[in-house]
Amino acid sequence: MFSPLERMMAFRYLRARKVEGFVSIIATFSFLGIMLGVATLIIVMSVMNGFRSELVGRILGLNGHLNVYTIGAPFSDYYDTANKIREIEGVANVLPMVESQALLNANGTAQGVMVRGLYTQDIAARKALADSVLSGAFKALDETKVAIGIDMANKLNLRVGASLTLTAPKGKPGPFGTIPRQRKYEIGAVFDVGMFEYNSNFVFMGMNDARRLFMVDDNAVSFLEVHLDHVDLTDTLKDQIGMVVSDRAEIYDWRNANKSFLNALTVERNVMFLILTLIIIVAAFNIISSMIMMVQDKAHDIAIMRTMGASRRSILKIFMLVGAAIGVFGTLFGALLGVGFALNIETIRQVLEGLTGTELFAAEIYFLSQLPAEVEWAEVLGVTGLSLVLSILATLYPAWKAARMDPVEALRYV
DSSP states (O other), X not given: OOOHHXXXXXXXXXXXXXXXXXXXXXXXXXXXXXXXXXXXXXXXXXXXXXXXXXXXXXXXXXXXXXXXXXXXXXXXXXXXXXXXXXXXXXXXXXXXXXXXEEEEEETTEEEEEEEEEXXXXXXXXXXXXXXXXXXXXXXXXXXXXXXXXXXXXHHHTOOTTOEEEEEEEEEEEXXXXXXXXXXXXXXXXXXXXXXXXXXXXXXXXXXXXXXXXXXXXXXXXXXXXXXXXXXXXXXXXXXXXXXXXXXXXXXXXXXXXXXXXXXXXXXXXXXXXXXXXXXXXXXXXXXXXXXXXXXXXXXHHHHHHHHTXXXXXXXXXXHHHHHXXXXXXXXXXHHHHHHHHHHTHHHHHHHHHHHHOSOSSOHHHHSOSSOOOOOOXXXXXXXXXXXXXXXXXXXXXXXXXXXXXXXXXXXXXX
C-alpha cells in the first residue's frame, strides 16, 4: 500500500528538528488531544455502564423483576396464585411480602422508613440481602427483631441489641380519634447492600411481626415478588403471569417502577457520549492545522520530490501517513489508557481521596458505596473506530493540498 520511500519520508517528517519545533509541538498536542479524548470517552462510558449495571443489579436483587398485587386491599388467599406462578418456566422464585411506610423513633430522633416483612427462609433467595449482613443475623427476625441498614444505624447511633419504636399509619379508632399503632423492636441485624437509599431508609422484619404491625390478615400479603432466571424474560413471563392471575391482580415490572430513573440514565449516557466525542473532533481539527502548517513548511521538499519524479499520489500518501500515524498512535494509546483507568478506577479513586483529603464519590449522592466501571469491549472498539475514522478524514485536505502544490511556484523564491 505504501512504498518504502513513502514510509521513510513520513517517518522523517514525524521526527522533530530544531527548525521545525513549532510544527512538532502542534503535532504533539494533536497526539495528546486524540489520546486524552479517546481515554476520557472510554472511562466515562465505562463508568456510566457500571452505574447502570450496579444500580439495576442491586434494584433487582432487592425488589425482584415483577410484582403481583391487588389494588386498594391486601392480596388475600395468595397461596394458589404463588404456586401457579412458580410452575412457569423461567420463574426462579415467588416471595410473599408485606410492605408499608412507618415512623421510626430511636434515641430521640424520628424519621420515616419503609418497612418490609418477609419470611426469614425467603431471605436466602435474595442473595443481595442475605450476603449483606455486617452484624447480627437475619434468622433472628422471627423473634420481634428487625434489620436496619448501616447508614441508618450510624445516623441514629444504633447497634445490634438496641431498641427502636415503629409507628404504623393505620391504627384503631378511639374516643378521641384514631390511635396510632406503636410497637417496640430490638435490632437483630445491621446490613449493607451497597445502596444508600436502602441502607438509610429500609427496615426488614419477620412476616408475622409485619402483619401485626400493619393489621394485615394471616392469609394476606401486600404483593408477590417474582424473581426470574434472567432479566430478558421480563416481557415474555409478564404475559404468562398475566394469564395466571387474570383479573384477580395487577402486574408491575421493574422497568415501570424505575422508569424515570432508567430514562434519566439513558439520556445522560447519550448526552455524555456526544459531548465527549467533541473532544476527539477538536483533536482531529488540531491534526488538520498541524498538517497544513507542515505542508507549508515542507513546500521546498515537496517541490524537489516532484521534480525528481514523485507522483501526486505519492505526495498524497506521504502526508496521509504522517497524519494517520498521529491519529492511530493517539487512538491506541488513548484506548489503553482508558481501559486501564476504567479497570482500576476504584483503586485510583481511593488513592486520590487519600492524597487530597476530600470525598470524590459521596454515597448519599450516587446511591452506591463504590465507584463502578464496566468495560464493554464492543463499545471500546466503536470509540476506537470512530477516532481512527476522524483522524484519517482529518488528513485528507492537508494531504490533497500537498499533492496539488505546484513545484515551480514552490521553488521560485528559494
